[in-house]
Amino acid sequence: MSGESIWLFIVIVFFIAIIPGPNALLVLSTALTQRKLFAFVNILGVSLGFLFHAFISANGMSLLLTQTPMAFQGLKWLGVCYLIWLGYNHFKAARFAQDGVLAVVKNSGQHLYQQFTKGLLTNLLNPKIVLFYLSIFPQFVSPEHVITQSLMLGGLQATVVAAWFLVVIVMADTFKKLLTQKRTSQMLNLICGCLFVGFSVQLALFQL
Numbered sequence: 503m504s505g506e507s508i509w510l511f512i513v514i515v516f517f518i519a520i521i522p523g524p525n526a527l528l529v530l531s532t533a534l535t536q537r538k539l540f541a542f543v544n545i546l547g548v549s550l551g552f553l554f555h556a557f558i559s560a561n562g563m564s565l566l567l568t569q570t571p572m573a574f575q576g577l578k579w580l581g582v583c584y585l586i587w588l589g590y591n592h593f594k595a596a597r598f599a600q601d602g603v604l605a606v607v608k609n610s611g612q613h614l615y616q617q618f619t620k621g622l623l624t625n626l627l628n629p630k631i632v633l634f635y636l637s638i639f640p641q642f643v644s645p646e647h648v649i650t651q652s653l654m655l656g657g658l659q660a661t662v663v664a665a666w667f668l669v670v671i672v673m674a675d676t677f678k679k680l681l682t683q684k685r686t687s688q689m690l691n692l693i694c695g696c697l698f699v700g701f702s703v704q705l706a707l708f709q710l
Contacts, residue, residue, distance in 0.1 A: 508658070511642050515659040518634070519666045524585060524701050528624050529667045531694040532617065533674035535595065540617040541674075545667045547621025549660035554626060556656025559635035560649045574629060581627035582702045588624075589698030596691035630708065 519526070525548050533541035625631065643651045 507642050511638075511655060512658060512662055514638065515662050516666065519663045522697075524588075524624050524628060524698070525621075525663070526667065526670065527694065527697055527701070528588065528620060530670050530674055531592065531690075532620075533671045534690060535592075535694075536617075538671060538675060540614070541667075541671050543614050543617040544621035544624075545664050545671075547618040547623075548625045548667070549621075549664050551622050551625025551631075552660040552663065553653065553656045554622075555631055555635050556639070556652045556659075557649075559632075559639050560643075560652035574632075577627065577632070578629050578705060578708065581629065582706045584623055584627050585698050585702035585705065588620075589695040589702065592691040592695035592698065596688040596695065628705070630705075 529541050529544045529548070532544050639652060639655065642655060
């Protein structure tokens with residue numbers, strides 16, 4: 503794998519990272535509505551998800567999923583249900599918002615391991631990422647070093663995405679003091695809820 507190929511891969515995953523999606527929305531909403539530390543732990547979960555995707559892609563499981571309609575549909579609908587659940591929690595937080603405090607998304611994970619799991623599942627239950635690894639990775643990985651190079655690229659993607667999400671957290675923290683009004687808090691959670699549900703609908707309509 504040449505240096506040019508590595509830089510090209512980094513550019514591709516960076517532009518994919520800055521396109522808003524479930525992973526980015528999870529980190530941003532956590533940074534705004536809960537502790538900043540929770541958002542960092544979300545990032546760790548998302549990053550591990552990329553390494554897991556890289557590993558299963560190297561072992562041909564991504565290809566198996568895409569060639570087995572029932573398995574792919576099962577993964578897709580698990581992802582749909584999970585995104586709806588995340589949206590529901592934001593709607594509930596908007597309903598119970600209080601003056602002077604940015605609404606916390608209650609009952610959606612108040613411990614570090616729960617926030618880590620949220621980040622991991624948001625990544626793993628997205629079949630579009632499976633297709634990304636199936637379509638992009640073969641162009642950068644040599645057949646004789648499939649596993650090592652796949653894990654290296656997965657680590658690169660995790661690093662690039664984590665770096666961008668750290669920027670997102672910093673930007674969110676800058677505006678957090680402006681978001682302590684009850685009405686603003688309710689609006690923020692309603693928007694996040696609608697976006698998560700919107701992503702679930704988009705995923706439900708997705709076909710191979």
